[in-house]
Amino acid sequence: MSTSLERWMVSRSRAQLAATVACGLLAQAMLVVHALCLARLLAQAMEGASLHPWLAIGLAALVLRGVLVWLEEWWAQQVGMRTRAVLRERLLARLMRLGPAWAEARPTGELQATLFAAVDAVQVHASRHVPSLLGAVLGCALALGALAWVDAGCALLLAVFVLGQPLLDRLWLRRHMPGASGVMAALAAFGAQLLDSLRGMETLWAFGASARWRMRLAEQAARLRAESMHTLRATLLRTGLTRFVGLAGMASVLGWGSWQLGQSRLDAASLLAVLLLSREAFRPLERLEKAFHAAWAARDGLHAIDALLHAPLPVPEPQRPGPAPADGRISLSGVCFAHDQGQEPGRPEVLRGLDLDIADGEWVALVGPSGVGKSTLLSLLWRAADPRRGMVCLGGRDLRELSLAQLRSRVALVAQDTLLFSGSLEDNLRMASPQACLRDIEAVLRDVQLADLVDSLPQGLQTEVGEFGAHLSGGQRQRLALARALLRRAPVLLLDEPTSSADPRTEQALLQVLRPLRGRRTLVMAAHRLETAREADRIVVLENGRVAEQGTHDDLLRRGGRYARLWAASQAKRTTEEAA
Known part of the structure; x- marks a missing residue:
């Protein structure tokens, strides 16, 4: 992705992004508190002690988490709407500056895809993937820290899987996803063909070409579907791989904890806490995985937006403009x-x-x-x-x-x-x-x-x-x-x-x-x-x-x-x- 453009997006919504990440991290903390409360409730029940204090804390954590999730969603929407508005304003300003000759040399569908579909994809990327990326790092660290407080051995074992999952995920993406990047191009081609159909409907009717043109549209739609399904297959296989790593990590920790329970090194309440906390350690990674679809859709969009924003100006402004002409000579x-003298000097x-x-x-x-x-x-x-x-x-x-x-x-x-x-x-x-x-x-x-x-x-x-x-x-x-x-x-x-x-x-x-x-x-x-x-x-x-x-x-x-x-x-x- 365009690193400079991503940095620019983050700089435009730094406060809102920080609020989104903070609310998400606090919501994750409430899940950790809730897991620990459930473990203590089990221990209290086995000992015949009062359940009220831990029950009250657990319920309060659930209510507070609901409020934090709502706030996180609200701030994420603010990030998305701000990103979309500012990005479209910047793109339109650049397009106006590039002028009609530049725009007429490009397919209308391609420009529409950049101004609408690409911006919408980047908006979701900014509001979902960026906060999820930061939340995954901090949220996993929080859950592993709480697990280490319960049992350091289980925390170390789980950390291997928590760190290994994104590493394996990256290797998978590098190998399998480059071929699944044609959705935006196929969407632009289909949009251009559809726009031509709407504008030229009278001509198509006059020449009896409606059926032939409909077949061309169907071919473009089939290409768009094929590209979408290719991307979907790659992402679903990736989801299965990452989920398998997560389940393997939880099973390994459960097995290690059960062995320690048999050796009387761990009690039943602590084993329950280990199981619940191991689940919470993978929850931020699952959220990041869901946001990945937005990030992947935004990849081509970011390239198209970056190309438009950095297209060379056909008529640059003078650094020091002189006085206006006195007459119309x-x-x-x-x-x-x-x-096209800039692109094709030999014309x-x-x-x-x-x-x-x-x-x-x-x-x-x-x-x-x-x-x-x-x-x-x-x-x-x-x-x-x-x-x-x-x-x-x-x-x-x-x-x-x-x-x-x-x-x-x-x-x-x-x-x-x-x-x-x-x-x-x-x-x-x-x-x-x-x-x-x-x-x-x-x-x-x-x-x-x-x-x-x-x-x-x-x-x-x-x-x-x-x-x-x-x-x-x-x-x-x-x-x-x-x-x-x-x-x-x-x-x-x-x-x-x-x-x-x-x-x-x-x-x-x-x-x-x-x-x-x-x-x-x-x-x-x-x-x-x-x-x-x-x-x-x-x-x-x-x-x-x-x-x-x-x-x-x-x-x-x-x-x-x-x-x-x-x-x-x-x-x-x-x-x-x-x-x-």
Whole structure:
């Protein structure tokens, strides 16, 4: 397991863990007292003496043990809930810092398994296994000490089995358990497959692939079951082995004590005490064995959590951020970039020595075939990643010299895939500017032509948008995302193919929103449709990772170059679609 992460968990709940261990140890002490009381009761009964004092002490020990067990459970729950809350907070903070590019490169099911199943397993490990581990050491020592007070020989004999059981257990684990560690990976794979099924149910139905996909799900479920059963078999065999050692120890002590009884070296009451105390010496180890299942489930979870917490940051914060840029000028000089460049240095570059200057307040459209690097260039402008070589500047400042908070306040993004969160219209808008007043919100809604729609809704801005904005049309979601970006009042607005899935009416509505921003904000738009790009002050054609040509729509058509060919192809396609 990750020792550093375990130390961190212990440090976050040191007081609660100490209280849990203390209550457990005192509860174990009450069992020892109860065992001694039973032995004394037998002796008193054989002698015909009064039973009341020892009976009262034994009953008091039982009642007190019940209270201590309740307190131990309460403190253990506190440890677990605190561990889960703090760990999830830390994981989410790290995930937000790693950014969308890092998250999109990993299976969603794997991240979900880390954030939920792994954290839950680690929570049980922290609240059960860690206290049981400490309690086993102290509890066994307490029981052996009490047994030594009754008979030192029996205590020494039992100590051999008490110490031998965890040693044998460790040897067993080292030999048999490494192969039983795939449950978390199988769970992540099954979760990813199930999530894809839920998201793509419409596609599966449309292509008649439901039966085939169900078989794939069944295969993943079978793999998860096989891994779980493998782990279960290994743990059950381990349980049988440790229980055998415990019973052998108790039988050996009972045999030795019986021989001493026959030699008149031990009386019947003491033999009963030896038998009861030998049972209590193994009770902490049995509790530790039960907690082992939580520890084993947490092993893979700890590795996954540790990997997420120590994943290298794709865009590190500067140690000493400089002042914020004064304007929205953008400059890219000799920029080279390849996807997953940190993990696979040999991958081909998407951008290859790209140079581009954009004036403050200029509207620039990036065009070119799919995969040419339009969205990649935008991702560099809001620093989702850093270039392999070259420099990206905003307002004359290298983006790597700016804190991420400074950059986010200067750059707003409308992504290609519009994402709205569950909540109200106002909740989604205030995500960009929590302090925005109602007047500002109403103004941006008018700008994007959503004011009439909001006014017509019974709940107005408090209307729920549904999961991923399901209660809104595609055009309404796109305009709401644009309103959210405008509300941020950033001097630079990035639009990643905002009309790629829009109908002509929605496209014209979005262009009508963007036209008044000309000269007021720097607009950089990756354009899928050339009809949208012609509205820009300047069109930049990308090809082979570089700027192939640039200019206005009319200038580029007159040149008869790459843009003119793209325009002719788009017009021919449009004519064909209209004819159809």
